[in-house]
Amino acid sequence: MKILVTAKRVEDPESKIKVKADGSGIVQEGLKYKMNPFDEIAVEEGLRLTAKHGGEVVVVSIGPKDVQEQLRHALAMGAARAVWVNHPGPLDPMGAAGLLQKVVEKEKPDLCILGKQSIDDDQGQTGQYLAEWLGWSQGTFASKLDSLESEAEKAKAPAIELSADGKTLQVVREVDSGLATLACSLPAVVTTDLRLNQPRYASLPGIMKAKNKPIEELTPAGLGVDVGLQVEVLRMSPPPPRKAGVKVGDVQELFQKLKNEAKVL
């Protein structure tokens, strides 16, 4: 089976992220970048599925030339080849889904796996748009019940499972009240939640092999997609700093404050 996965370049959450004084965005200088962690989970799941059922994982990223770093990372994890949509400008979820739709039509995968959201803007929309516009079934927030990779967890059925005839996919997804299990007909779009798997580390042999794997360059114009923004970012601001707490003298005072000030009683 052929699986298309995404690898978005995002700010490393371990970097110190600051909002620019004029609120027009974040300070880029000195920031580190990495693959969106939810996409890393998508790459891992794709690799596990192809290891089991055969086929290949194709990884796609949209952005300036720097996104090749994230593509190489996915290639080092084991993806077979990469597609780079060269688009240095800003992009919203609809634009991303539009570009991905054209890449899908070109690549014709059986399955697309995307992170459920990217940790930079946390929009969580691209996978759903993509499935809708392709007219494919979708299984979002693919997940597992328990903690990652315990022996007990490994023994259980995987959260994404291909049926024996290869025509449908069973997806366990996280919902408010627990887990729901869906059957999706293929082709389908699946988005990954945090507990789906623990992504592998790029091994040194994998890193060396990735150097010679191909990265195909595409452009929005070449794909015939207008990536004009539907969503405009007006202003960014940091969350307000937390105020210092207060010490209460006794339980009575605590009750008074909870009742009269916090109004939770």
Add this chain to the structure above:
Amino acid sequence: MSAPRANVLLDDRTVEFILYEMLDAEALCNLPDFGEHNRHTFDLFLTSARTLARRVLFPNYRTIDAAPPVLRDGRVYVHPLLKTAWPQLVDLGLISATRGPEVGGAQLPLLVASLASAYLMAGNLSAYGFIGLTSGAAHLLEAFGSTELKARFMAPLYAGEWTGTMALTEPHAGSSLGDIRTRATPTRAGHHLIRGEKVFISAAAHDLAPNVVQMVLARADGAPAGSHGVSLFAVPNRREEDGTLVDNDVAVSGLVHKIGWRGLPSCVLRFGERDDCHGWLVGEPNRGLGQMFQMMNEARIMVGLNGVATASVAYQEALGYARERTQGRLQSQRDPESPQVPLLAHADVRRMLLRQKAIVEGGLALLASTARLADLAAHATDAEERQRAKLLLDLLTPVAKSFPAEAGFESTVLALQVHGGYGYSSEYLPEAFLRDSKLNSLHEGTTGIQGLDLLGRKAVAGGGAALHALSDEVSRTLARARACELDPTWAEQLAEALAELVETTTALAARGAAGDVDSMLAHSHDYLTLFGLVAVGWQWLTMACVAQEALRRGGKDEAQAFYRGKLAAAQYWAVTELPRVAGLAALCRSAEGSFSRLEPDWL
């Protein structure tokens, strides 16, 4: 107040600084042997190593430390968490990372492999130990083994299917390996029969892999006494017969109850209790020690890295604690109602933290510089450059091993001190780092032996050629420091310390040449300490130059803070450590005899 930060083990920005700003690791990629690499392959590998160390190794560190391996019915069982981590460690590809493609390696510069390894060591020394020992055993087989031995033993080691170790020490002979008694009797079938006892053999038996290959020093029947009669043998715990692995008569008679490195079993072994222990000669007969010592530079660099890595994780732990824990008020604050300040606000705590930073980062820079010399010594295209790098590598190796072993231990003591009374409890981690760290001054040549090696051999060999080469290097750094307008006293301190080192070496060499070796070597330990202060002083002045040049180019506040931290540590070394050199040099030259002429019954 921000949420408590997880211990980062090593500071990523400092690793990046040493690799790319100080040592120009990317320039190594211009050498044909490293031509397949670039900054991107380096960074991806570092990311994998640090992520594994932070996510898997360090979170399990305390649990593994608390429950050491057990010996049951002759078999050794390691902590189950190690069994989970082991395949992930193997998959990183570190065992063969620095080796060439002909043995399945990736020809990664030792410089990069060392810094990647440092994260794993800082995360969990014991877990890393299996990797380091396997890599070392495989490298010995690669260097000296026959084609057949390579296929049989080296290949599964590099692939991580089996593990390896070195079996040198015997109950009566550790530092004195020429005195070993393990025997090897040749057979017509080509192998030898091994008989003898070894102690302190790390990872000699465990349940992580189906087999262990031990590189055993033994004396073949009829071989001369002393170090010239010692040969090297490959002895598997299980040998292949008719396609299956059968017991090779290697018995574990006990486990050593160690105070640190508690995840890694240290075994007492009996070879050939039933006269059925097969060993295969590796390399030339009677050359075992020499062959082993050809691998010593890398082994000693690894021990130095262990020291720095543990000191680093301890420093990060102390730094995190000092930022979060509030205690007392500044001396100038008289108001008892005022809030308590973080530990970090107290000058004496900052002194301890800066000292740790200076030791950890100075040590890491020294190790990285030494590893880079090892890369150049093996892979530079120019023969003269290779030779010069080898000269410096040999000189600096005992220092790169001992400085982190000794100063690194002191640094972990400071990390405990920062924790106050809580540091003395096993509720907090520093006590464990202290225990782990202590091994570094003992194995792969004690500090005493490193001092003798440095002063008795390395510093005086070839008319002091290596020291001349080092002087040239330091002089270049001094010129750079003057050019970038650092505080001139820092360079002056280093210049004076270097002059003391050279003068002292010359004087002691002359004494040795005149036949008075005892007086020459009386203070070899002080000489080693002195040398370490100078070598690390050189590293700090180099880092100060890089930082100063970056500051002069300008940049944002955060970058400024990073570089200013480097200048502060460089200043600290110049004003508190380098002045100690003169006193140590005087002691070495005086050959003062308080202990060397001590009669045993005076004690």
